[in-house]
Amino acid sequence: MTEPRRIYIFDTTLRDGEQTPGVALTVEDKLQIARQLDRLGVDVIEAGFPVVSSGEAEAVKLIAKDGLKAEVCALARTRREDLDAA
Numbered sequence: 001m002t003e004p005r006r007i008y009i010f011d012t013t014l015r016d017g018e019q020t021p022g023v024a025l026t027v028e029d030k031l032q033i034a035r036q037l038d039r040l041g042v043d044v045i046e047a048g049f050p051v052v053s054s055g056e057a058e059a060v061k062l063i064a065k066d067g068l069k070a071e072v073c074a075l076a077r078t079r080r081e082d083l084d085a086a
Contacts, residue, residue: 010044038068050085
């Protein structure tokens with residue numbers, strides 16, 4: 001008998017969600033959302049696009065260091081400055 005396949009949840013709320021008109025999340029908002037996503041059992045949290053601003057970079061760094069069970073990743077283009085920021 002084969003084992004059932006596992007479905008992984010990769011959440012982009014912290015990056016794509018902020019593209020919604022009128023939505024502007026603070027660093028603390030993003031950290032709280034990441035904690036709730038982790039509590040829900042999300043496997044991977046895309047924390048943001050750190051090269052965009054210092055605030056975005058700070059949020060990604062704080063989320064990555066928060067000790068969540070979820071894997072934390074960041075969006076980056078294939079450019080040196082993006083990769084360094086991520």
